[in-house]
Amino acid sequence: MQEEKLHPFKTIKYLLCGILLCVLVGVCCFFGGRYMADHPAEPEISAVVLQSRLSELSELSSVAYYYTNMAQYENSGQIAGIGIPFTTKRFILTYDGIIKAGIDLSKVDLDVSGSAVRVKLPEAEILSHEISEDSVEVFDEKTSIFNPFRVEDFTSFQADQKVIMEEKAIAQGLLSEAQKKASEQVQLLLQSVLPEDASLTVT
Numbered sequence: 001m002q003e004e005k006l007h008p009f010k011t012i013k014y015l016l017c018g019i020l021l022c023v024l025v026g027v028c029c030f031f032g033g034r035y036m037a038d039h040p041a042e043p044e045i046s047a048v049v050l051q052s053r054l055s056e057l058s059e060l061s062s063v064a065y066y067y068t069n070m071a072q073y074e075n076s077g078q079i080a081g082i083g084i085p086f087t088t089k090r091f092i093l094t095y096d097g098i099i100k101a102g103i104d105l106s107k108v109d110l111d112v113s114g115s116a117v118r119v120k121l122p123e124a125e126i127l128s129h130e131i132s133e134d135s136v137e138v139f140d141e142k143t144s145i146f147n148p149f150r151v152e153d154f155t156s157f158q159a160d161q162k163v164i165m166e167e168k169a170i171a172q173g174l175l176s177e178a179q180k181k182a183s184e185q186v187q188l189l190l191q192s193v194l195p196e197d198a199s200l201t202v203t
Contacts, residue, residue, distance in 0.1 A: 050117065050190060054105045062124075062181035065099040065169045068135075073157045090142050093157070096135035099169050100128045101178035108186075117194065119186060119202045124178035126170075129162055 074090035107122040183202050190200055 050110055050112070050193070054108055054110070054186070054189070062102040062185060063100070063174060063178040065101070065172075065174050066096070067099075067165060067169070068094065068096050069161065069165060070094045071157075071161050071164075073153065075153065088142065089148070089153075090140070092139040093161075094135075094137045094139070095131050097129065097131045097162075097165060099126060099166060099174065101126050101169075101174050103178070103182045105186075115195070115198045117190065117198060117200045119190070119200070121179070121182060121186065121202065124175045124182060126166055126175075129166060131158065131162070 072092045101124055103122050103124050109120040111118045187202050
């Protein structure tokens, strides 16, 4: 069988087509690279990353309430609701304390939908309440051999006073102020890591 010989013009035609194809591929790669450089891919917003950023703080203490308090303790032995003479014990106590309120960031509900980020914060709560031991002073102390002071008298009285002061702080708007401050701080924290075109809603 005779081999078919390529016509010289056909050879040139195939060669030119090959060169043109290479040029087209090169041009496409060049302009494709330029386009990608000028239009970088938008970073993907990850709920996991945002949640991790929040969990770094674990809890957000946003408001501190400082106070000085004076309270009186009095106790006496009783029979059928009637005080027994010579059994009265009492003292007046003054002390400084600090109540911290904020939110627990582990309870944050975070949702990401495209470029929209929605954050729902838990209710603000009292995170800690400390009384400065160095500030405690006792005045007008009176005791009775029939009803002496016990350690429980001081610890119970102090616990009761903490509850009273926390209720007073809440009545003066401690938790509502803590909620407001926490919302502002969470917005600042997340906006620092979100793309510029992302929308953030904190409630």
